[in-house]
Amino acid sequence: MTKLLSNPCCHPSSSTTFSCFHNESLCSSKKMAALPISGHFSKWPPKSFTRIQLRRSDFELRSSNGYPLNAVSLQDEGSVVNPLAEEPNFSDSAEGDSTLSITVVGASGDLAKKKIFPALFALYYEDWLPENFVIFGYSRTKMNDEELRNMISRTLTCRIDQRENCDDKMTQFLKRCFYHSGQYNSEEHFSELDCKLKEKEGGRLSNRLFYLSIPPNIFVDVARCASTRASSTTGWTRVIVEKPFGRDSESSSELTKCLKQFLNEDQIFRIDHYLGKELVENLSVIRFSNLVFEPLWSRNYIRNVQFIFSEDFGTEGRGGYFDNYGIIRDIMQNHLLQILALFAMETPVSLDAEDIRNEKVKVLRSMKQLLLENVVVGQYKGHSKGGKTYLGYTDDPTVPNNSVTPTFAAAALFINNARWDGVPFLMKAGKALHTRRAEIRVQFRHVPGNLYKHTFGTDLDLATNELVLRVQPDEAIYLKINNKVPGLEMRLDRSDLNLLYKARYTREIPDAYERLLLDAIAGERRLFIRSDELDAAWALFTPLLKELEDRKIAPELYPYGSRGPVGAHYLAAKHNVRWGDLTGED
Numbered sequence: 119m120t121k122l123l124s125n126p127c128c129h130p131s132s133s134t135t136f137s138c139f140h141n142e143s144l145c146s147s148k149k150m151a152a153l154p155i156s157g158h159f160s161k162w163p164p165k166s167f168t169r170i171q172l173r174r175s176d177f178e179l180r181s182s183n184g185y186p187l188n189a190v191s192l193q194d195e196g197s198v199v200n201p202l203a204e205e206p207n208f209s210d211s212a213e214g215d216s217t218l219s220i221t222v223v224g225a226s227g228d229l230a231k232k233k234i235f236p237a238l239f240a241l242y243y244e245d246w247l248p249e250n251f252v253i254f255g256y257s258r259t260k261m262n263d264e265e266l267r268n269m270i271s272r273t274l275t276c277r278i279d280q281r282e283n284c285d286d287k288m289t290q291f292l293k294r295c296f297y298h299s300g301q302y303n304s305e306e307h308f309s310e311l312d313c314k315l316k317e318k319e320g321g322r323l324s325n326r327l328f329y330l331s332i333p334p335n336i337f338v339d340v341a342r343c344a345s346t347r348a349s350s351t352t353g354w355t356r357v358i359v360e361k362p363f364g365r366d367s368e369s370s371s372e373l374t375k376c377l378k379q380f381l382n383e384d385q386i387f388r389i390d391h392y393l394g395k396e397l398v399e400n401l402s403v404i405r406f407s408n409l410v411f412e413p414l415w416s417r418n419y420i421r422n423v424q425f426i427f428s429e430d431f432g433t434e435g436r437g438g439y440f441d442n443y444g445i446i447r448d449i450m451q452n453h454l455l456q457i458l459a460l461f462a463m464e465t466p467v468s469l470d471a472e473d474i475r476n477e478k479v480k481v482l483r484s485m486k487q488l489l490l491e492n493v494v495v496g497q498y499k500g501h502s503k504g505g506k507t508y509l510g511y512t513d514d515p516t517v518p519n520n521s522v523t524p525t526f527a528a529a530a531l532f533i534n535n536a537r538w539d540g541v542p543f544l545m546k547a548g549k550a551l552h553t554r555r556a557e558i559r560v561q562f563r564h565v566p567g568n569l570y571k572h573t574f575g576t577d578l579d580l581a582t583n584e585l586v587l588r589v590q591p592d593e594a595i596y597l598k599i600n601n602k603v604p605g606l607e608m609r610l611d612r613s614d615l616n617l618l619y620k621a622r623y624t625r626e627i628p629d630a631y632e633r634l635l636l637d638a639i640a641g642e643r644r645l646f647i648r649s650d651e652l653d654a655a656w657a658l659f660t661p662l663l664k665e666l667e668d669r670k671i672a673p674e675l676y677p678y679g680s681r682g683p684v685g686a687h688y689l690a691a692k693h694n695v696r697w698g699d700l701t702g703e704d
C-alpha cells in the first residue's frame with residue numbers, strides 16, 4: 119500500500135484521454151481491499167433519513183433489511199471487490215453518533231456556485247440533511263472559510279433565497295461550511311483535508327461524500343488522493359462524478375478503469391442531472407401506474423417519440439469546454455439517451471436501482487447502429503435582431519475560427535426489439551435557438567377507421583393524439599385529444615388535457631441537484647449511471663462521432679435565435695415524422 123501511495127499509478131495523459139499505467143499486482147483485489155476506500159458499518163442515517171424513507175415508502179420495493187438494495191452490477195467485471203465497501207447496516211443507527219462530511223472539490227467553480235452549494239443549502243433549509251454535517255470546499259484558489267462563506271451567500275441562486283427566515287438559516291448553514299485550499303493531485307493536501315474533516319467529525323462515525331465538480335482531466339487524481347488519504351475509516355465514502363465521462367468509448371472505459379483502481383463501482387455516483395428532474399422522475403410513474411398508458415406503450419400504438427432540448431443562449435463562457443465536446447456529447451449521449459432508456463425500458467422487476475438499470479442497459483444495447491444518414495448537425499452563426507447583435511459560435515475567442523463542432527444535432531434512432539421495432543425515436547438538441555425547453559413528445563398512431571376522419575380534412579396528423587411531458591420550463595404533462603366543439607353542428611377540435619404543475623401544486627419543484635445529492639447521501643443509485651450503461655451509451659455514439667470528426671462534416675449554419683437547421687425537418691420527414699414543437703401553441 120505504501121508503494122501505491124508513493125507511486126500513483128494513474129494519471130491523465132491529456133485533457134480528454136485517461137491513461138492507467140497500473141501495476142497488475144498493485145491493482146489486484148487483494149491489495150485494493152487493504153486501501154481505506156470505504157469503511158464498514160456506519161451509524162448513519164440520521165433522523166432525516168426516516169423522512170427520505172417516508173417520502174419514498176409508497177413507491178419503493180425494499181431489500182430484506184428494508185433499505186434500497188445496493189448490489190454492485192454483475193456486469194461490472196472490472197470492479198474491485200472491497201469487503202470494506204459493504205453498505206452499512208442502519209438498523210441500530212443513532213443520529214448523534216454519526217456525521218456526514220460533504221467535500222465539494224472544485225468549490226471555486228461555476229457549477230459549485232451555481233448548483234451545488236445552493237442545492238445543499240436548500241436541503242439544509244428544508245431539513246433534509248442530518249443533524250451532524252459539515253461541508254468543505256476544496257480547490258486551488260486561495261480562500262479562507264470566511265471567503266468561501268461570502269462566495270456561497272453571494273451566489274445563492276436557489277429556490278429558497280426569497281423564503282422566510284432565509285437569512286437566519288443561511289447564517290446557520292454557513293457555520294457548517296469550511297474551506298481547504300489544495301492541489302488536486304497532492305496526497306499531502308488531501309491528508310490535510312482529512313485532518314480537518316476528522317477535527318470537525320469529533321471522533322464520531324463518519325460518512326464522507328466527495329463531489330467532483332472539476333474538469334474531467336483531474337477526476338482520477340482526485341479519486342486517488344481522496345480515496346487513499348481522505349476516505350472515512352469508520353463509515354462509507356462515496357464520490358459523485360460530474361460529466362463528461364470521457365469523450366468516446368475508449369476514453370470512457372479508460373476513465374472507468376482508472377477510477378475503479380481507487381473506488382468500487384458502488385462508491386461511484388456518475389451524475390446525469392436530467393435524471394433528477396421532477397418530470398423525468400414522473401415518466402415511470404405516469405407509465406407504470408396508469409392503465410391508460412402502459413398498454414399503449416409499444417409500436418402497436420406509438421408512432422414516434424421525440425426528445426427535444428433547446429436553449430435560447432449560446433456557449434458563452436464555456437466555448438473552450440464545448441468545442442472539445444459538441445452538442446452530441448454534451449446533451450444527446452447522456453441526458454437525452456438516459457431519458458430514452460427510461461422511456462423505452464421493459465417493466466423492471468422492482469423499483470430497486472439495479473432492476474431499473476438492468477432494464478435501461480438492455481434498451482441501450484438493443485439500439486440499432488446510428489448512421490450518419492440519420493443525423494443532422496448544425497452550428498449557430500451571428501445574427502442581428504431588434505437592434506441587438508448576437509455573436510456566432512466561432513466568434514467566441516476560445517473557439518477556433520474553423521471549428522466544425524456542432525451546437526445543434528438531430529438524430530433518428532431505432533430500438534431493435536419486439537416492443538419498439540420500426541418506431542423512430544427522434545432527438546433534437548441545440549444551443550442558441552428561439553426558446554429554452556426540454557420535453558418528451560409521444561405521438562400515437564392514427565385511429566383505424568376513424569368515423570370522424572372527414573372532419574380532419576386531408577391532414578390526419580392534425581388528429582394525432584400526443585402526450586407531452588414538458589420537463590422545463592413550466593413543468594407540465596398534457597395529452598392532446600380530439601373532442602367535439604360544443605354546439606349543434608359537428609365540429610371537432612383538438613384540446614389539451616393539461617396537468618400544469620404550477621396550477622395543480624403550490625409546492626415548489628426541487629432542483630435536480632437537490633434530489634441527486636440526497637440520493638447519493640442515502641446510497642440510492644437509481645438515478646446514477648452504472649458503468650455498463652455508460653459503455654452502451656458510448657458504443658452507440660462513438661462510431662458516429664468518429665465519422666463526423668474524421669470526415670470533418672460541415673454543420674449546417676443557423677441564425678442565433680432561430681429554430682435550427684431545416685435539415686432537421688427533412689430528417690423527420692424521411693421517417694414520416696413531424697416535430698411536435700413547430701407551432702407557438704404546442
Ligand SMILES: NC(=O)C1=CN([C@@H]2O[C@H](COP(=O)(O)OP(=O)(O)OC[C@H]3O[C@@H](n4cnc5c(N)ncnc54)[C@H](OP(=O)(O)O)[C@@H]3O)[C@@H](O)[C@H]2O)C=CC1
Nearest residue numbers: 224226227228229230257258259331332333334360361362
Ligand atoms: N457549469 C455547468 O453548468 C456544468 C458543468 N458540468 C461539469 O461539472 C464539472 C465542473 O464544471 P464547472 O464548475 O463549470 O468547471 P470550472 O471550469 O469552473 O472548474 C471548476 C474548478 O476546477 C478548477 N479548474 C478549472 N480548470 C482546471 C484545470 N485545467 N486544472 C485544474 N483545475 C482546474 C478551478 O478551481 P481552482 O483553480 O480554484 O482549483 C475551477 O474553479 C465539469 O466536469 C463540467 O463538465 C456539468 C454540467 C453543467
Ligand SMILES: O=C1O[C@H](COP(=O)(O)O)[C@@H](O)[C@H](O)[C@H]1O
Nearest residue numbers: 361391429448449453556590630
Ligand atoms: O449538462 C449540461 O446541461 C446544461 C443544461 O442544463 P439545465 O438543467 O439548465 O437544462 C447545458 O447548458 C450544458 O451545456 C450541459 O453541459
